[in-house]
Amino acid sequence: xxxxxxxxxxxxxxxxxxxxxxxxxxxxxxxxxxxxxxxxxxxxxxxxxxxxxxxxxxxxxxxxxxxxxxxxxxxxxxxxxx
Amino acid sequence: xxxxxxxxxxxxxxxxxxxxxxxxxxxxxxxxxxxxxxxxxxxxxxxxxxxxxxxxxxxxxxxxxxxxxxxxxxxxxxxxxxxxxxxxxxxxxxxxxxxxxxxxxxxxxxxxxxxxxxxxxxxxxxxxxxxxxxxxxxxxxxxxxxxxxxxxxxxxxxxxxxxxxxxxxxxxxxxxxxxxxxxxxxxxxxxxxxxxxxxxxxxxxxxxxxxxxxxxxxxxxxxxxxxxxxxxxxxxxxxxxxxxxxxxxxxxxxxxxxxxxxxxxxxxxxxxxxxxxxxxxxxxxxxxxxxxxxxxxxxxxxxxxxxxxxxxxxxxxxxxxxxxxxxxxxxxxxxxxxxxxxxxxxxxxxxxxxxxxxxxxxxxxxxxxxxxxxxxxxxxxxxxxxxxxxxxxxxxxxxxxxxxxxxxxxxxxxxxxxxxxxxxxxxxxxxxxxxxxxxxxxxxxxxxxxxxxxxxxxxxxxxxxxxxxxxxxxxxxxxxxxxxxxxxxxxxxxxxxxxxxxxxxxxxxxxxxxxxxxxxxxxxxxxxxxxxxxxxxxxxxxxxx
Numbered sequence: 001x002x003x004x005x006x007x008x009x010x011x012x013x014x015x016x017x018x019x020x021x022x023x024x025x026x027x028x029x030x031x032x033x034x035x036x037x038x039x040x041x042x043x044x045x046x047x048x049x050x051x052x053x054x055x056x057x058x059x060x061x062x063x064x065x066x067x068x069x070x071x072x073x074x075x076x077x078x079x080x081x082x
Numbered sequence: 083x084x085x086x087x088x089x090x091x092x093x094x095x096x097x098x099x100x101x102x103x104x105x106x107x108x109x110x111x112x113x114x115x116x117x118x119x120x121x122x123x124x125x126x127x128x129x130x131x132x133x134x135x136x137x138x139x140x141x142x143x144x145x146x147x148x149x150x151x152x153x154x155x156x157x158x159x160x161x162x163x164x165x166x167x168x169x170x171x172x173x174x175x176x177x178x179x180x181x182x183x184x185x186x187x188x189x190x191x192x193x194x195x196x197x198x199x200x201x202x203x204x205x206x207x208x209x210x211x212x213x214x215x216x217x218x219x220x221x222x223x224x225x226x227x228x229x230x231x232x233x234x235x236x237x238x239x240x241x242x243x244x245x246x247x248x249x250x251x252x253x254x255x256x257x258x259x260x261x262x263x264x265x266x267x268x269x270x271x272x273x274x275x276x277x278x279x280x281x282x283x284x285x286x287x288x289x290x291x292x293x294x295x296x297x298x299x300x301x302x303x304x305x306x307x308x309x310x311x312x313x314x315x316x317x318x319x320x321x322x323x324x325x326x327x328x329x330x331x332x333x334x335x336x337x338x339x340x341x342x343x344x345x346x347x348x349x350x351x352x353x354x355x356x357x358x359x360x361x362x363x364x365x366x367x368x369x370x371x372x373x374x375x376x377x378x379x380x381x382x383x384x385x386x387x388x389x390x391x392x393x394x395x396x397x398x399x400x401x402x403x404x405x406x407x408x409x410x411x412x413x414x415x416x417x418x419x420x421x422x423x424x425x426x427x428x429x430x431x432x433x434x435x436x437x438x439x440x441x442x443x444x445x446x447x448x449x450x451x452x453x454x455x456x457x458x459x460x461x462x463x464x465x466x467x468x469x470x471x472x473x474x475x476x477x478x479x480x481x482x483x484x485x486x487x488x489x490x491x492x493x494x495x496x497x498x499x500x501x502x503x504x505x506x507x508x509x510x511x512x513x514x515x516x517x518x519x520x521x522x523x524x525x526x527x528x529x530x531x532x533x534x535x536x537x538x539x540x541x542x543x544x545x546x547x548x549x550x551x552x553x554x555x556x557x558x559x560x561x562x563x564x565x566x567x568x569x570x571x572x573x574x575x576x577x578x579x580x581x582x583x584x585x586x587x588x589x590x591x592x593x594x595x596x597x598x599x600x601x602x603x604x605x606x607x608x609x610x611x612x613x614x615x616x617x618x619x620x621x622x623x624x625x626x627x
Contacts, residue, residue, distance in 0.1 A: 038590035040553075044355065059329070
């Protein structure tokens with residue numbers, strides 16, 4: 001999976017959501033079901049994804065049914081970019 | 083006195099075709115539920131209760147998501163004369179085992195005669211019923227709305243007395259679920275009779291809400307009141323709103339909404355998370371009141387909301403405030419609609435800039451009490467106590483908790499505040515309570531959970547809330563003493579605490595800090611002193627990312 005997508009996402013989540021820049025997030029780490037990201041953060045993450053990757057997401061598209069890990073989110077984004 | 087079911091019957095005869103609720107579900111067309119639809123749906127459910135042998139006055143717990151079955155189950159229980167209690171269903175974040183344990187604790191105390199839920203959730207409920215050893219609790223599965231022509235001569239709800247219970251309200255968490263606020267018909271109707279004039283409610287109003295029905299602000303202000311008062315209600319799911327907060331603005335614009343209630347965090351959330359493209363064509367000029375209620379109110383949140391939405395027609399004078407609690411059915415005070423909200427600009431007591439919650443409702447008497455229960459003078463901060471004709475009858479099956487809650491006939495709210503110029507200013511809580519997004523969280527619940535995690539010293543945990551200017555609400559911090567001094571191991575324990583607490587409480591934890599043994603301050607009686615530890619945390623960790 002493309003590092004160009006995963007790295008900015010991991011940085012954003014560590015810096016802006018977890019407020020812990022030292023926190024490394026593995027590509028297969030569970031983000032939503034583990035409680036790391038809650039539903040309010042998902043809206044922020046959606047806005048970030050739209051700005052950073054120039055894709056458009058539907059209302060509430062990012063949720064526990066569509067992804068749980070960075071790998072899955074990156075796949076969702078690259079499918080949208082094509 | 084006309085009771086709730088009688089009012090529903092009147093609407094059925096005199097307003098059958100009027101829209102009661104516009105039900106919104108993401109991805110589906112809106113559904114208009116008329117009073118005729120509402121009463122027939124409710125009558126269908128009442129018949130089901132009858133078939134199950136449920137009698138008037140018996141408690142029916144309703145565990146359903148946003149949708150028609152939930153609406154009909156609530157009003158059907160009322161028509162039948164039963165006492166509905168709406169609880170949140172299990173979500174993907176919460177561990178089923180924890181949900182079952184909380185539900186079992188509630189069943190053990192409340193002893194409901196029935197629990198209504200989805201077929202696919204019935205086994206969870208059955209398990210909780212077994213754990214609670216409550217063989218008399220029936221589990222009623224409900225998948226689809228049921229409809230029936232109402233037979234008003236047979237429906238038990240039309241023969242209720244004012245002092246009979248009409249519903250139970252619970253707050254969240256292991257602690258909150260065990261105190262069901264029991265309200266009578268008279269209390270609910272008295273609340274509406276006092277609150278409706280305070281907001282100048284009229285039949286040409288339109289209420290728009292995303293609030294859950296297991297919370298007083300959602301249940302009373304944004305569900306029971308509009309249905310009783312024939313005010314159309316636009317109702318969306320809290321899950322749909324949190325995923326796309328612009329839906330609230332779009333619904334207000336589409337239905338010319340005039341009134342909406344929001345907890346403080348929602349002002350910040352809407353102001354920062356609504357995209358410009360989602361606001362195209364949206365007009366908020368129909369709003370005559372946006373009422374801030376159910377968590378501490380911040381002027382900065384109002385400013386953000388105004389700045390963001392004034393270009394779309396929001397009038398700043400539409401912003402209003404309210405102080406409310408389930409124990410008073412809902413509202414205790416309300417600021418005057420259409421007038422600027424009072425703020426304490428005077429100095430002297432160190433609360434400059436505080437936002438007023440408005441004047442007591444016409445049926446409410448407020449006292450401010452000192453620690454030794456003397457009445458305090460204007461401007462002095464003490465515990466807010468209240469008396470009204472819309473207070474709880476009791477905490478259901480909890481005579482101990484009921485007795486403790488009253489002093490000289492006044493309900494002791496546990497909130498701190500002061501009166502100034504006839505208006506109430508709420509300043510905090512007497513006991514530790516974290517309020518996140520309008521949801522009350524008992525820190526002892528979170529501390530107990532964190533203490534169950536391997537690597538944490540049991541009993542050496544403090545949980546507290548830190549107000550976030552950006553979020554407009556409190557964020558949860560947990561400080562725990564670690565058994566290991568090794569940084570990587572501490573990191574692992576911190577992650578485990580975060581995951582475990584979230585999955586067992588549905589509370590998102592902002593930060594978990596692992597500290598050395600004996601870092602936490604304890605009281606002389608050996609309890610963790612939360613406010614002292616919060617102050618210590620702020621001085622030691624606040625500047626660190």
